[in-house]
Amino acid sequence: MELPISWNDTSLLDHEPLLSYCYLYSLSSRGGSKAIINNFVNEMQGNSRALAAAQAWLRLAFPPRNDETETLGLSANDPKMLAIFFEFYRLLQAKNHPAEYLLQKKRELLSSPATQGTQSGRGGHSAKARGREVNGSRSRGSGSGSGSGQGQGHGRGRGRRRSGQECSSPTPLAITEAPQEHSRTSEAPESNDAPDGKCMRDSSGGISSIDLPISPQSPSQEYYSDDVPSLPVCQLSGSIHPGLASSSLSGVDSTTHAGQDTQVLANSNLSQNHGQDSRLQLDDSDHFIARSSELMVARALPPSTRSLRPLPRKVATKYIPPRHGQQITYVQPSRQTLDQEGIDRLLTDIGRNASLMHSQTISVHMEDWAHDDDQDDVEDVDDIANEFDAPSTNDALPPSSSCKEVTDVSAPTIEEQKPPLLAMPPIWAESRQEVCESFDYFRSYQGGVYSSKDIVKGYLLGGSPASRDIFHCGGKVIISHGGGKSESILDYRVGPARFQQAQDQEATDKSVRALLRSYTDKRPLVLLADEKYALFPFDLGASGCTYVVLGSYWISHAWAEYQPASNGCGRVVRWKFAFRWCEGQGNPWWISSKSNDVDMLSDPTRDCQSAPRQDPSPPNAVASVACSKCSQKSPVVYSQGWMCLNPSCTSFWSLGGRELEQLDYDTAFLRPIAMLFTSLPELRPAKLIETMDSITTSYAFSKGWHCEKCGRLSSRFKWEHWECSNCHSIHKVPGRLRIAKEFWHQRPPAEFLHSRVGKQSGIIARRPEPFELGDGGGFTNYLTFILPHERGRIHLILGTPLANKRADEVFRQYQEQADEGELLLRRYPLRLKKLRGTFLTNYFSQNSGEPYQYVGGTGNTVPFDKAPSSVCGALALIKERSRLALQKDIPFNEILSAAYMEKQKMSxxxxxxxxLGPVVASLSLGSAAFMHFRARATSKEAKHASSNALTLILRHGDVLIMEGDGIQQHYEHTVIPMNFRIAATARCIGIA
Ligand SMILES: O=C(O)CCC(=O)C(=O)O
Known part of the structure; x- marks a missing residue:
């Protein structure tokens, strides 16, 4: 889970475990909902990243009061708070008045110390509690009534909204003093104060109440205070949430809902007068309990789901997040078919699944980057920056749905507490991007297998081991399933996302095929593990390592198995691989030199210590038997007996006609196997040193590096040098400045010179017009493209050798100042909340003038008076050319300088x-670049969105002007430089 940026950050809904649990909750009925919340809480507690997200959310949703550094002592690790976190997002997803819920919770929390022990058994608060100080001021709503009885609360404390300045929705909810008047009303609240969904600031800037959107069916909206404390809450009728409808606040007799309502939290939060108190509380042992009959369901869950870390699932699950705001259509299972048993099964399933789902939150294309020979499997990372996440290209998409994998009791489990690492890994990283940019053996942003030319280079052990996956003999023998085709959520640019079930793996599938080839060739590969890999015996996260390189392994055996699945088939075919440590690397780094450490790390089935280390068995010591049906040989893997492991054989996975549930590895199968590798590759990435041509913007310089001091892989995020993101060591390679002439040889494709207009785009290209540049620049050509439906115009003022003198100088200054650190060009984290870990832009940038939120916001902004001369020079040139082109002064007050090394681009x-104002203009420097415009998915032309509406070639000295809001509303653009390039783009920000 990424950290939320506002308390109502909807993108969290795209993340696990919220995504699955919210979905599951919507399918559940009765007691199932409690169990879901319990499981959610359990899972969150075992997941440090998710807890960090919850913590961030808590701070945003419950900001500290004036004198507090911490909010009410709230902790994300508090089960009650996690339940609130979940409930809020569940309501948010259901579009069911989450703000109302949050306000209510906030009020409860603020009042809870005083109200504890003062509530009646039926849930009413005492009058004493109503006078509690809230947000630094005394509640004035403590007037009348005991508030202890059912229905006593209504009619009191109508919350009056104050007129004032409107605030945007992400503002933290603040609670101010209670309203003075407490008369029940059925009239609509003052309707001219704020539009729906907006909150209002009082004169002091705090929010006095929230104006909630009313559904069309809602005839009225009333503001009440609860009995205590007297703060505004809202009653909605019409399409009201059942949980809210049951609230005593509404005055509705709650008996129809008590004990039946599936919306347990909402119910318990608001309904304090039910015969059955379903309030969520902390019991003596600080455990989250729900005191209702439904609680029994939660308690009846197997203890393992509470005391253990969520169990890893037996097959990998790939999650492709939906686009922002996109609805996910789950194909299966349908609501009708999901009974209580199904929910229980899914619960466990999701628990096991979710950890891997965290790591699988990106999808990629392969266009544009597949130039290098060694890059045939490198995904286009910058496309990740697209809000439009396409289906994965890494693992073959299944042709049609088949089976969904389910819990397997034999899946390995691991206790929650793992010891910290004994030593830091020699190669480790915090984000997947760091691995992919710095470590040549693993460059797959999404899949767990990285192969090139059908040969596996790297294999990532992720969070969901399957049954019989093992980490044996201190990690010298690792058995894992691999090859994709696990369940996923497919997401397309246009149309709803779909839930895709797991499929049978086949030997011809890309990853399986590559793994099988590595197996038959006995070719070493590199194993990596992420912090969620449950079988690794140390806590990687505690040392800040999200990914570690384990070392070189080879595959001694590969075979197919059945894994259980939850649909009609009941199972899927999965390929298993036995990886063995390549001797010649010394002992694994996670094992200290102390001899008994290996023992400590091994699993109980190990016998590697008893096997003679100096006398390992030859490879053929593992017996193989030919099947009488298919004649294919399969190894004796399990102690229970030999089975045919050829999935196309009718005897596959059958032990004398039976399928055994419990299988143990045969001792001989796990015994060490001698395999001599004459030269194993050095896995530590080499550092770049001086180059022959002194060019330091080539592709190799854009890649990450490995810090020799601390082992961390870091992306290159600073223009002027490499810097370790952990220990801040730096590495600089001196280079030279480049001049525009070096890029003159770049030729565009033969079919066009400056532009190409898409056939069905409706764009009209005007004939080039001569254009006098003034200031000794002579004449140039000026192209204009008129967009359909008066959406705007795009102008391209071409540079010329004569006119480019200033551009040449600006280009030189940019390079000089960036190299010296006067101009701080950086790769900033993308504001995509879908991705696990930080994900940096695929270009460097620096912003001057007004902050530009799109890249770095205020953190990436220097005011114009502190901007280096390169930026000021670029701005002056852009202003001048724009004035000549548009015949008016454009008040540009922001300029984003973007620098691209070879193969970098802006997606x-x-x-x-x-x-943003309607005019955006940019100056191009250095290498030529393609600029493509295409219709946005929301636009009428969406069906042609895959083809470009307009392509321009931007060359050194060219100024491009986008004139008109409609351009940004209806089109999106990308810039793909041919080589090293700098661009300065000017905008008008916040100018009415
Ligand atoms: O010209 C460029 O490099 C990209 C400019 C751009 O699209 C932007 O800054 O938004």
């Missing part, structure tokens, strides 16, 4: 940030 986006 599709539109400059549609709130508050």
């Amino acid at each position: 599709f986006h539109s400059d549609s940030e709130h508050g």
Whole structure:
């Protein structure tokens, strides 16, 4: 889970475990909902990243009061708070008045110390509690009534909204003093104060109440205070949430809902007068309990789901997040078919699944980057920056749905507490991007298998081991399933996302095929593990390592198995691989030199210590038997007996006609196997040193590096040098400045010179017009493209050798100042909340003038008076050319300087940030670049969105002007430089 950026950050809904649990909750009925919340809480508690997200959310949703550094002592590790976190997001997803819920919880929390022990058994609060100080001021709502009885609360404390300045929705909810008047009303609240969904600031800037959206069916909206404390809450009728409808606040007799309502939390939060108190509380042992009959369901869950870390699932699950705001259509299972048993099964399933799902939150294309021979499997990382996440290209998409994998009791489990690492790994990283940019043996942003030319280079052990996956003999023997085709959520640019079930793996599938080839060739590969790999015996996360390189392994055996599945088939075919440590690397780094450490790390089935280390068995010591049906040989893997492991054989996976549930590895199968590798590759990435041509912007310089001091892999995030993100060691390679002439040889494709207009785009290209540049620049050509439906115009003022003198100088200054650190060009984290870990832009940038939220916000902004001369020079040139082209002064007050090393680019986006003026203009320097415009998915032309509406070639000295809001509303653009390039783009921000 990424950290939320506001308390109502909907993107969290795209993340696990919220995604699965919210979905499951929507399918559940009765007691199932409690169990779901319990499981959610359990899972969150075993997941440090998710806890961090919850913590961040808590701070945003419950900001500290004036004198507090911490909010009410709230902790994300508090089960009650996690339940609130979940409930809020569940309501958010259901579009069911989450703000109302949050306000209610906030009020409860603020009042809870005083109200504890003062509530009646039926849930009413005492009058004493109503006078509690809230948010630094005394509640004035403590007037009348005991508030202890059913229905006593209504009619009191109508919350009055105050007129004032409107605030945007992500503002933290703040609670101010209670309203003075407490008369029940059925009239609509003052309707002219704020539009739906907006909150209002009081004169002091705090929020006095929240104006909630009313559904069309809602005839009225009333503001009440609860009995205590007297703060505004809202009653909605019409399409009201059942949990809210049962609230005593509404005055509705709650008996129809008590004990039946599936919305347990909402119910328990608001309904304090039920015969059955379903309030969520902390019991003596600080455990989260729900005191209702439904609680029994939660308690009846197997203890393992509470005391153990969520069990790893037996097959990998790939999650492709939905686009922002996109609805996910789950194909299966349908609501009708999901009974209580199904829910229980899914619960465990999701628990096991979710950890891997955290790591699988990106999808990629392979276009544009597949130039290098050694890059045939490298995904286009910058496409990840696209809000449009396409289906994975890494693992073959299944042709049709078949089976969904389910819990297997024999899946390995691991206790929650793992010891910290004994030593830091020699190669480790915090984000997948760091691995992929710095470590040549693993460059797959999504899949667990990285192969090139059908040969596996790296294999990532992720969070969901399957049954019979093992980490044996201190990690010298690792058995894992691999090859994709696990369940996933497919997401397309246009149309709803779909839930895709797991499929049978086949030997011809890309990853399986590559693994099988590595197996038959006995070719070493590199194993990596992420912090969620449950079988690794140390706590990687405690040392800050999300990914570690284990070392070189080879595959001694490969075979197919059945794994259980939850649909009609009941199972799927999965390929298993036995990886063995390549001798010649010394002992694994996670094992200290102390001899008994290996023992400590081994699993109980180990016998590697008893096997003679100096006398390992030859490879053929593992017996193989030919099947009488298919004649294919399969190894004796399990102690229970030999089985045919050829999935196309009718005897596959059958032991004398039976399928055994419990299988143990045969001792001989796990015994060490001698295998001599004459030269194993050095896995530590080499550092770049001086180059022959002194060019330091080539592709190799854009890649990450490995810090020799601390082992961390870091992306290159600073222009002027490499810097370790852990210990801040730096590495600089001196280079030279480049001049524009070096890029003159770049030729565009033969079919066009400056531009190409898409056939069905409706764009009209005007004939080039001569254009006098003034200032000794002579004449040039000026191209204009008129967009359909008066959406705007795009102008391209071409540079010329004569006119480019200033551009040449600006280009030189940019390079010099960036190299010296005067201009801080950085790769900033993308504001994509879908990705696990930080994900940096695929270009360097620096912003001057007004902050530009799209890249770095205020953190990436220096005011114009502190901007280096390169930026000021670029701005002056852009202003001048724009004035000549548009015959008016454009009050540009922001300039984003973007620098691209070879193969870097800016992916599709539109400059549609709130508050941007209609004119955006850019100056191109250095290498030529393609600029493609395409219709946004929301636009009428969406069906042609895959083809470009317009392509321009931007060359050194060219100025491009986008004129008109409609361009950003209806189109998005990408810029793909041919080589090293700098661009300065000017905008008007916040100018009315
Ligand atoms: O010209 C460029 O490099 C990209 C400019 C751009 O699209 C932007 O800054 O938004």
